[in-house]
C-alpha cells in the first residue's frame with residue numbers, strides 16, 4: 001500500500017528534493033502543503049489543512065530560515081519555528097501519525113572543539129537558533145511520536161543556498177571574501193530527502209524507542225565556508241562554469257546581523273546505528289548540485 005508523507009512548505013529546498021526523490025519510489029507519495037492553505041504564521045490554518053491530506057506521516061520542513069532577518073523579526077521567527085511546530089505536534093498526536101521535524105546546527109554556540117553529539121549542551125547564539133531550539137522543545141512536549149533531525153549548511157539545485165550565491169557572485173566578480181573560521185558540515189537536501197524517506201518508513205514500521213528523539217544528520221566530513229567555496233569553484237571550473245578566487249576572511253572581517261557558531265560540526269553516528277542512514281561525503285554531493293546548476 002502506498003504511504004502518504006505530507007510535507008510542510010512548497011518551494012523550500014527540502015520540499016523540492018522530497019518531491020524529486022519521492023517520485024522515484026512506487027510505495028510512497030509526497031504531498032506538499034503551504035501558504036495560503038497551511039500558513040505557519042497563522043496557527044488556525046494548520047489542523048484543517050493537514051487533516052485534509054490524510055497523512056501517514058508528517059514531515060515538518062517549512063521554517064523561517066532567514067538567519068540575519070530573524071534578529072530584527074524575533075516574534076515572527078518564534079511563531080513560525082516554535083509555536084507552529086508545537087501545534088504540528090498536537091495535530092500529529094491527534095491523528096496518531098509520526099512527525100519528522102528538521103532542526104539545525106545553530107542550536108549550539110560553537111565553543112566546543114570537537115563535533116557535537118545529540119545530548120551536548122545547547123546554547124544558541126542567534127534568534128533563529130533560539131527559535132528552532134524552542135520548536136524542538138515544543139514538539140517533544142506535545143507528546144507526538146517524533147524524530148528531530150538536526151542538519152546543517154543545506155544546499156541543493158533549488159531555492160536559495162550558499163552554492164547558488166557563490167556561483168552568482170562569480171558571474172560578476174573575480175575575488176570573493178569568505179569566512180574561514182566557521183567550521184561545519186555542508187549537507188545536500190537531495191541526501192536529506194533520501195534520509196527522511198528512510199527514517200519516516202522506519203517510524204511507521206518499527207515501534208522502537210531507539211528510533212525516536214533527536215538525531216544529527218549532515219554530510220560526511222567537515223570544512224569551513226571559504227574552503228567550501230573553493231571546492232564549489234574547483235568543480236565549476238571542471239564543467240566550464242563560473243569561477244572566482246576566494247580570499248579567506250575572519251568573522252570579524254565579514255560582519256553580519258546574526259552571530260554564527262565558530263564550530264557547528266555534528267557527530268552523526270547515532271543516526272547510522274539506529275536508522276542505518278549514512279550520509280555521503282560532502283564533496284561528492286556538492287559536485288552533484290554544482291553540476292546540475294551549471295548545466296541549466
Ligand SMILES: NC(=O)C1=CN([C@@H]2O[C@H](COP(=O)(O)OP(=O)(O)OC[C@H]3O[C@@H](n4cnc5c(N)ncnc54)[C@H](OP(=O)(O)O)[C@@H]3O)[C@@H](O)[C@H]2O)C=CC1
Nearest residue numbers: 009010011012013014034039040041062063065102151154
Ligand atoms: N537551509 C539550511 O541551511 C538549513 C535548514 N535547516 C532546516 O531544514 C528545514 C528545511 O530548510 P530549507 O528547505 O533549506 O528551507 P528553505 O529556506 O529552502 O525554505 C523554507 C520553506 O519554509 C516555508 N515557509 C516559510 N514560512 C512559512 C509559513 N509561514 N507558512 C508555510 N510555509 C512557510 C517556505 O514556503 P514556500 O515554499 O511556500 O515559500 C519554504 O518551503 C528548515 O526547518 C530549516 O530550519 C537546518 C539546517 C540548515
Ligand SMILES: Cc1cn([C@H]2C[C@H](O)[C@@H](COP(=O)(O)OP(=O)(O)O[C@H]3O[C@@H](C)C(=O)[C@@H](O)[C@H]3O)O2)c(=O)[nH]c1=O
Nearest residue numbers: 065067104105152153154162165177178179225254260
Ligand atoms: C555570501 C557570503 C557569505 N559569507 C559568510 C556568512 C556566513 O558566515 C557564511 C554562510 O552564509 P549564508 O548566509 O549562506 O549562511 P547562513 O544563513 O548562516 O546559513 C545557515 O542557514 C540556516 C538556515 C541554518 O540552519 C544553518 O545550518 C546554516 O546553513 O558565509 C561570506 O563570508 N562571504 C560571502 O560572500
Ligand SMILES: [Mg+2]
Nearest residue numbers: 012013014015
Ligand atoms: Mg523546505
